[in-house]
Amino acid sequence: xxxxxxxxSAPPLPLAAIVIDWFHANRRDLxxxxxxxxxxxxxVSEFMLxxxxxxxxxxxxxxxxxxxxxxxxxxxxxxxxxxxxxKSLGYPRRALWLHACAVAITEEFGGVVPDDxxxxxxxxxxxxxxxxxxxxxxxxxxHPVVDTNIRRVIARVVDGNADPGPPNARRDLPAMESLxxxxxxxxxxxxxxxxxxxxxVCVARAxxxxxxxxxxxxxxxxxxxxxxxxxxKAVQKKYEGSDRQVRGLVMAELRASHIPVTRAELETxxxxxxxxERAIAGLVADGLAVENPDGxxxx
DNA sequence: GAATCGTGGCG
DNA sequence: TCGCCAAGATT
Numbered sequence: 001x002x003x004x005x006x007x008x009s010a011p012p013l014p015l016a017a018i019v020i021d022w023f024h025a026n027r028r029d030l031x032x033x034x035x036x037x038x039x040x041x042x043x044v045s046e047f048m049l050x051x052x053x054x055x056x057x058x059x060x061x062x063x064x065x066x067x068x069x070x071x072x073x074x075x076x077x078x079x080x081x082x083x084x085x086x087k088s089l090g091y092p093r094r095a096l097w098l099h100a101c102a103v104a105i106t107e108e109f110g111g112v113v114p115d116d117x118x119x120x121x122x123x124x125x126x127x128x129x130x131x132x133x134x135x136x137x138x139x140x141x142x143h144p145v146v147d148t149n150i151r152r153v154i155a156r157v158v159d160g161n162a163d164p165g166p167p168n169a170r171r172d173l174p175a176m177e178s179l180x181x182x183x184x185x186x187x188x189x190x191x192x193x194x195x196x197x198x199x200x201v202c203v204a205r206a207x208x209x210x211x212x213x214x215x216x217x218x219x220x221x222x223x224x225x226x227x228x229x230x231x232x233k234a235v236q237k238k239y240e241g242s243d244r245q246v247r248g249l250v251m252a253e254l255r256a257s258h259i260p261v262t263r264a265e266l267e268t269x270x271x272x273x274x275x276x277e278r279a280i281a282g283l284v285a286d287g288l289a290v291e292n293p294d295g296x297x298x299x
Numbered sequence: 300g301a302a303t304c305g306t307g308g309c310g
Numbered sequence: 311t312c313g314c315c316a317a318g319a320t321t
Contacts, residue, residue: 051304051305051306052305052306052307053306053307053308055308056306056307056308088305088306088307089305089306090304090305090306090307091304091305091306092304092305093304166300205309205310206310234301234302237302237303239305239306243303243304244303244304244305244306245305245306247304247305248305248306251305282304286304
């Protein structure tokens with residue numbers, strides 16, 4: 001269940017007004033901001049944007065929506081077609097989950113993407129961020145949206161920290177809620193504006209404070225840009241030589257082939273047989289690959 | 300709560 | 311070169 005925390009009694013709004021004004025003047029022209037972009041398009045874009053940069057998403061999004069303009073269109077094809085069309089966006093189970101979403105939306109929601117956060121949360125691959133992003137950006141709902149950009153902006157501007165540390169919905173959602181304007185349209189623009197600010201100005205590595213509309217009020221800047229000293233995000237393991245790399249190689253092979261991929265062909269991909277078999281078993285367990293007598297195929 | 304899950308670009 | 315980062319979700 002979602003429990004939206006009641007807005008703090010003190011009306012916070014200079015910050016929101018500044019961000020909203022800045023957003024209206026500086027927002028990028030992105031596909032999901034076009035007039036007439038559908039709720040389904042928003043859902044697809046949010047899936048693709050999970051941990052994948054905007055620049056890599058855009059071309060695939062256009063292809064995807066041209067081919068499957070509604071959930072019902074996607075629901076009619078096998079899940080493997082979704083995985084194939086996912087190309088090299090990464091984390092291919094997102095494609096599987098998106099296909100499962102299309103089926104559930106078609107069968108349980110009359111083909112209409114739900115506008116309710118709790119309903120969205122019942123769908124596969126949709127968590128706190130994506131549920132709110134769809135409810136807000138597709139339907140204009142008033143909810144706090146918290147992504148990595150917004151967490152960073154709040155950490156700096158409000159808390160005076162260089163880095164937000166590990167995500168924590170119990171803390172992050174109320175923090176954003178306390179800043180959110182009461183007006184629905186304003187709250188949508190504020191959510192989008194905070195994300196945009198984090199994406200193009202208050203960026204992780206080299207923030208462009210010169211162009212930041214919040215620089216005068218930024219607690220981190222006013223404190224002299226202290227270095228971050230809190231708990232670090234988990235360090236990402238090396239990709240080269242990892243199981244993830246092997247899985248990626250196998251999936252690339254499956255996407256490229258329209259006939260079963262044999263064990264012999266997979267042997268040429270990766271010499272370490274134990275690791276290769278582990279990757280294959282994992283992909284089968286995840287439903288990303290299916291074993292048949294002739295070899296491995298997409299589901 | 301920590302580990303796992305792709306891929307590519309950038310400083 | 312290589313570590314960090316990218317509109318997260320699941321187990």
